[in-house]
Amino acid sequence: MATPLSTPGPTLGVVGGGQLGRMLAEAAGPLGVELVVLDPTPDCPAAPVCRDQIVGEFDDADAVRELAERADFLTFEIELADPDLLDRVREETGVPVHPSPDTLRTIQDKLVQKDALAEVGVPVPEYRAVDDADELRDALDELGTPAMVKAREGGYDGRGNAPIESPDDAEAVLDEIGGAAMVEAFVDYERELSVIGVKGDDEVATFPAGENVHREEILRETIVPARADEAVRQRAHEVATDVLELMDGRGVYGIELFQGPDDEILVNEIAPRPHNSGHWTIEGAVASQFEQHVRAVTGRPLGSTAQRSPTVMTNLLGDVEETQPAQLRGVDEVLGTPRAGLHWYGKRDVRPLRKMGHVTLTGDDGSSGTSDEGASVDDLLARARELRDAATFVDES
Amino acid sequence: MATPLSTPGPTLGVVGGGQLGRMLAEAAGPLGVELVVLDPTPDCPAAPVCRDQIVGEFDDADAVRELAERADFLTFEIELADPDLLDRVREETGVPVHPSPDTLRTIQDKLVQKDALAEVGVPVPEYRAVDDADELRDALDELGTPAMVKAREGGYDGRGNAPIESPDDAEAVLDEIGGAAMVEAFVDYERELSVIGVKGDDEVATFPAGENVHREEILRETIVPARADEAVRQRAHEVATDVLELMDGRGVYGIELFQGPDDEILVNEIAPRPHNSGHWTIEGAVASQFEQHVRAVTGRPLGSTAQRSPTVMTNLLGDVEETQPAQLRGVDEVLGTPRAGLHWYGKRDVRPLRKMGHVTLTGDDGSSGTSDEGASVDDLLARARELRDAATFVDES
Numbered sequence: 001m002a003t004p005l006s007t008p009g010p011t012l013g014v015v016g017g018g019q020l021g022r023m024l025a026e027a028a029g030p031l032g033v034e035l036v037v038l039d040p041t042p043d044c045p046a047a048p049v050c051r052d053q054i055v056g057e058f059d060d061a062d063a064v065r066e067l068a069e070r071a072d073f074l075t076f077e078i079e080l081a082d083p084d085l086l087d088r089v090r091e092e093t094g095v096p097v098h099p100s101p102d103t104l105r106t107i108q109d110k111l112v113q114k115d116a117l118a119e120v121g122v123p124v125p126e127y128r129a130v131d132d133a134d135e136l137r138d139a140l141d142e143l144g145t146p147a148m149v150k151a152r153e154g155g156y157d158g159r160g161n162a163p164i165e166s167p168d169d170a171e172a173v174l175d176e177i178g179g180a181a182m183v184e185a186f187v188d189y190e191r192e193l194s195v196i197g198v199k200g201d202d203e204v205a206t207f208p209a210g211e212n213v214h215r216e217e218i219l220r221e222t223i224v225p226a227r228a229d230e231a232v233r234q235r236a237h238e239v240a241t242d243v244l245e246l247m248d249g250r251g252v253y254g255i256e257l258f259q260g261p262d263d264e265i266l267v268n269e270i271a272p273r274p275h276n277s278g279h280w281t282i283e284g285a286v287a288s289q290f291e292q293h294v295r296a297v298t299g300r301p302l303g304s305t306a307q308r309s310p311t312v313m314t315n316l317l318g319d320v321e322e323t324q325p326a327q328l329r330g331v332d333e334v335l336g337t338p339r340a341g342l343h344w345y346g347k348r349d350v351r352p353l354r355k356m357g358h359v360t361l362t363g364d365d366g367s368s369g370t371s372d373e374g375a376s377v378d379d380l381l382a383r384a385r386e387l388r389d390a391a392t393f394v395d396e397s
Numbered sequence: 398m399a400t401p402l403s404t405p406g407p408t409l410g411v412v413g414g415g416q417l418g419r420m421l422a423e424a425a426g427p428l429g430v431e432l433v434v435l436d437p438t439p440d441c442p443a444a445p446v447c448r449d450q451i452v453g454e455f456d457d458a459d460a461v462r463e464l465a466e467r468a469d470f471l472t473f474e475i476e477l478a479d480p481d482l483l484d485r486v487r488e489e490t491g492v493p494v495h496p497s498p499d500t501l502r503t504i505q506d507k508l509v510q511k512d513a514l515a516e517v518g519v520p521v522p523e524y525r526a527v528d529d530a531d532e533l534r535d536a537l538d539e540l541g542t543p544a545m546v547k548a549r550e551g552g553y554d555g556r557g558n559a560p561i562e563s564p565d566d567a568e569a570v571l572d573e574i575g576g577a578a579m580v581e582a583f584v585d586y587e588r589e590l591s592v593i594g595v596k597g598d599d600e601v602a603t604f605p606a607g608e609n610v611h612r613e614e615i616l617r618e619t620i621v622p623a624r625a626d627e628a629v630r631q632r633a634h635e636v637a638t639d640v641l642e643l644m645d646g647r648g649v650y651g652i653e654l655f656q657g658p659d660d661e662i663l664v665n666e667i668a669p670r671p672h673n674s675g676h677w678t679i680e681g682a683v684a685s686q687f688e689q690h691v692r693a694v695t696g697r698p699l700g701s702t703a704q705r706s707p708t709v710m711t712n713l714l715g716d717v718e719e720t721q722p723a724q725l726r727g728v729d730e731v732l733g734t735p736r737a738g739l740h741w742y743g744k745r746d747v748r749p750l751r752k753m754g755h756v757t758l759t760g761d762d763g764s765s766g767t768s769d770e771g772a773s774v775d776d777l778l779a780r781a782r783e784l785r786d787a788a789t790f791v792d793e794s
Contacts, residue, residue, distance in 0.1 A: 004724040007745045008445070026426045029419065029446040030679075031732075032741030032754075048405070048448045049426040282427075286736055286759070301733035306761075308705065327401040335428075336698035339683055344429030348404045357429075362683070364703075 003299070005032050010298050011051070013071030013095070014038070015058050015086075016078035019345035019355065020274050020290075021046035023282070024077065027290035033298055038067045045346040061085055068093040075099075075251060075297045077273050079108055080154075098297040099199075099249035099272045107272050111152045111182045122242050123266050125258070126185040133170040136183055140167050143185040149173050152180040161217060187266060189258040193226050193233075195240035196278035198252045198292040200302040204244050205292070207285055207305045209236040212256070212277050218353055221384065222277045222313045223377050224284055228259055235265045243270060252293040254278055276315070276355070283341045283360045284311030310363035312380040314388040318354040326350040330391035334359055337387060350393045359387055400696070402429050407695050408448070410468030410492070411435070412455050412483075413475035416742035416752065417671050417687075418443035420679070421474065424687035430695055435464045442743040458482055465490040472496075472648060472694045474670050476505055477551075495694045496596075496646035496669045504669050508549045508579045519639050520663050522655070523582040530567040533580055537564050540582040546570050549577040558614060584663060586655040590623050590630075592637035593675035595649045595689040597699040601641050602689070604682055604702045606633040609653070609674050615750055618781065619674045619710045620774050621681055625656055632662045640667060649690040651675055673712070673752070680738045680757045681708030707760035709777040711785040715751040723747040727788035731756055734784060747790045756784055 009032035014021050017039030025035040035050035040057050047053040056063025059082040068089045074097040083101035090097045107113050117124050128139035151160035164173045192212040211226035240255045254275020256268040278289035287303025334342050341360040361384045363375045406429035411418050414434030419442040422432040432447040437454050444450040453460025456479040465486045471494040480498035487494045504510050514521050525536035548557035561570045589609040595602050608623035637652045651672020653665040675686035684700025731739050738757040758781045760772040
């Protein structure tokens with residue numbers, strides 16, 4: 001492991017070059033790690049800040065092979081990566097892939113993911129596989145309504161999820177979902193939490209639990225520390241650590257949790273990559289989730305996951321009615337706010353609810369001789385929402 | 398000023414693509430600003446993390462013109478940039494240059510720089526222009542010995558500076574210096590300080606004063622806050638603010654100071670760009686000197702210069718006897734140390750005392766519910782030196 005650092009440093013090949021790839025590249029530079037990304041969109045978000053982009057589909061065998069040939073390590077920043085192809089390329093080229101394609105495969109199928117968790121006793125909402133409307137109605141008999149029907153594969157930011165209120169809607173909801181499905185009992189949760197975990201070579205670490213606010217099933221804000229009891233946050237940490245135990249391969253994992261009735265912690269979903277709910281770590285923690293992912297995948301020691309200050313992250317989503325060239329107004333208000341950090345993803349077009357960037361607001365750390373105790377996360381959240389709402393893609397002139 | 402942010406964002410053309418250009422690029426990405434650098438070394442340090450490099454000399458008119466044609470704003474990260482050429486290209490292309498070529502011109506000539514400071518009452522060590530050995534001997538009569546003879550132009554990291562102990566050495570020292578020279582009274586300083594300042598469109602800000610440790614006239618460590626009385630640090634801030642007043646054009650300025658006898662603050666030298674003694678701001682301040690430079694030059698509001706925690710920065714210098722391919726050992730010890738940040742500059746070859754990277758160590762911020770007051774800067778300095786000394790380019794196996 002005591003590999004010297006030289007120039008050019010190790011190259012990290014990344015399947016996917018969206019905002020996660022971009023922020024990986026921003027974190028890789030100081031560590032002397034070069035990034036090459038594979039993405040079908042020419043001049044993808046990561047392109048201007050990384051060594052090179054290979055333009056190709058995530059499952060294009062030749063393109064993934066080319067990526068491996070240029071890389072010392074392979075990873076992915078999108079679940080659409082093809083685990084079978086990654087397995088094959090790993091065998092052919094000997095280039096290690098982290099996290100392991102097996103873990104990606106397990107996570108891609110939400111039913112297999114839930115089975116894997118349940119099998120080792122990680123608490124999850126009650127769920128059933130449903131192959132047709134009859135099975136769905138039977139499942140609802142047991143789980144009750146409302147419930148959440150989910151496509152087993154391909155869901156993203158709420159796509160592939162459909163709530164069901166009555167057994168009478170079984171056919172319609174399954175039609176909406178399309179392919180293979182599962183159904184989950186509705187969790188009347190107090191709070192959505194998430195823990196960003198990281199597996200290194202022989203170490204594991206977790207960031208403090210954040211509290212997520214979703215609307216229309218898309219993450220709007222993450223608040224850290226979560227406004228939950230210390231006991232709840234501790235339990236979230238424990239459950240996340242159990243999840244990490246199950247994962248195979250180095251890297252960062254985003255673990256979404258419900259704080260259910262009686263403060264029970266249930267795993268909602270896992271992402272085998274840096275996660276939107278971990279963007280707060282760039283300003284709010286000692287080493288960000290992106291730096292941790294680069295360290296972990298390239299076989300270096302992990303950094304500190306300690307929190308530096310109370311932090312709120314808010315997404316900048318497309319607030320437009322239809323696709324158009326992106327022009328974000330209100331940027332100077334964000335940049336002129338002390339302790340507000342802007343992250344622009346470099347997407348040319350804005351679409352309704354598309355993730356275009358984010359704003360992070362940190363509280364006073366209470367250091368450097370100031371007597372100020374710092375803002376509460378409630379204050380930070382209110383201020384972050386004001387900034388976010390003032391930033392718009394709509395031309396109001 | 399309320400320019401919307403779009404993709405591609407504004408392009409910042411930078412004369413110079415060394416480590417300062419690299420860290421500018423690392424800071425520009427989140428702000429949606431793309432960097433194109435001009436540097437004579439193919440695949441210079443900034444190349445792998447920026448949009449593009451133009452390979453050319455800093456004073457190559459065609460290359461600087463090409464840079465301007467690709468840029469919305471021009472800046473420089475090296476004093477070897479040519480102010481006359483920048484003036485001409487600005488006139489031809491209309492692309493703004495920050496800081497102004499005039500300011501660069503003033504700073505490039507240490508005599509003109511000192512004259513400009515003295516003229517407005519900014520305290521500087523006593524100095525004289527010396528055109529020949531007779532003038533030098535006359536000056537030494539007034540200033541006493543020892544004194545410091547400096548080349549008026551082209552000095553860097555101690556090159557171009559020569560101490561003089563006796564009037565008898567006048568010829569020899571001037572020979573060593575080469576061209577036009579000046580001589581400065583020796584300041585029996587208590588401490589070397591520096592303040593990183595930034596000029597925005599209609600605002601000015603300074604980071605807290607750091608304490609610099611030099612050896613062989615090369616910066617080894619910066620300690621923040623400086624271990625000086627509050628009154629001294631306040632005086633450093635005031636003098637730096639007076640210096641900024643004098644500078645023309647937006648951007649970051651590194652202002653090196655002496656804390657002399659009786660705690661007098663004297664200006665040693667000014668750099669019209671981010672400065673080695675400001676690298677601590679990446680981890681140690683809310684918005685780094687590199688982010689501030691990008692914000693300032695592109696006409697955005699400045700960020701907060703507040704310090705986040707006690708911080709020590711130590712340079713990783715070439716500890717070799719002769720030039721060789723760079724292989725830094727001891728990296729895992731650095732990365733495995735909580736709150737240690739590594740910055741690798743991506744240079745292929747290591748040379749004696751060449752700046753290859755740096756390590757930043759931050760103290761506990763005292764936030765996030767830990768009761769620990771955090772390490773003192775003395776503790777941080779001792780630990781940072783251990784890490785630095787353990788990192789070596791020498792193959793001891």
